[in-house]
Amino acid sequence: MSDAGCARPTGASVIQTKTPSSSTYKPVQETKIMETARVGKAAPDFGAPAYKNGGFTAVKLSDYVKKGWTLLCFYPGDFTYV
Amino acid sequence: MAAVAARYDELQVLGVDVISVSVDSMFTHKMWNDHELSKMVDGGIPWMMAADGAGKVGKVYGVYDEEAGVELRGRFIIDPDGIIQAAEILTPPVGRNLDETIRQIQAFQHVRQTGGKEAMPADWTPGKPTLTPGPDLVGQVWKVWKPE
Incomplete structure (x- = not known):
């Protein structure tokens, strides 16, 4: 918890949900579609260091x-004003 | 963030927890909380202050300003199924309105409690009449609701 010495100050990451791959067709290059936050859709998961x-x-x-x-x-x- | 912290008890009663995110490190979060925010709100910030130095989370949420290298004032209401029900994004100079945030949370919670059978007309606040969409309501909304 308060292990400040070893804690990483940054390093947030978006947790991607795996795109299902077809069993019959294997694409040459796997395309990763970046999830984008949209109202009415699932909130993209993420992990981040925090205080x-x-x-x-x-x-x-x-x-x-x-x-x-x-x-x-x-x-x-x-420390910004608003 | 102090404005949100001042309403945290109210949010907790509604079953809402808060996560705040900026590009600052958690060390800076500590300094800001300890030296400024805790002087604005008793006990300081009671939730996780996340550090998103590279703006990765902000990018996915559409709030990362590449030019300035900071995140815009984005606010997302996420329901217990993980669905984003509401979003608001402001440029830096203008602050949030927590009354409106809480009103939206209450409205979406009411929709959820009724299993989506009821809808909230404009300016709805708890206690005011809701609408029950269906064939009978088409063209008849004027009978049950008017703008204030």
Whole structure:
């Protein structure tokens, strides 16, 4: 939890859901379609390093979804005025 | 973020948890929380402040500004099935309106509780009449609802 020395300060990643591959046809190059967030569609899952209540930890969106409603808020930066 | 933190208890009562995301590191999050936000809101930020240094999460959510290298003020309401029910994205100079965020959460929760049988007209807030879509309501909305 508060293992600051070894904790990675950055390194968020989007967790891609695997695209189903056809058994009869194998494409030469596997195309990965980047998930994009859209209203009415599944929220793209992600994992990221995080800070909470004095400790360094990690957050994963899908862990939150299991528990209830989630308000996901992006903002321009720490110490900005608004 | 302080504005959201000030309403956190209310959000928790509604079964909502918060994740905040910016391109700052978790070390900067700690400094901001400890030295500024905790002076605006008792106890500081009670949720996970995520670090998205490369903007990977922001890109997928359509809020990463490549030129500025920061994330726009995006707000997504995600239901217990993992579906995004509402989104709002503002450019940096204007702050959020938590009353509206909470109103939308309450409206989407009401829709969910009724299994999608009821719909919320404009400006709906808890306690106000809802609409029950169906053949009988076509052309008859004026009888049950008018703008305020």
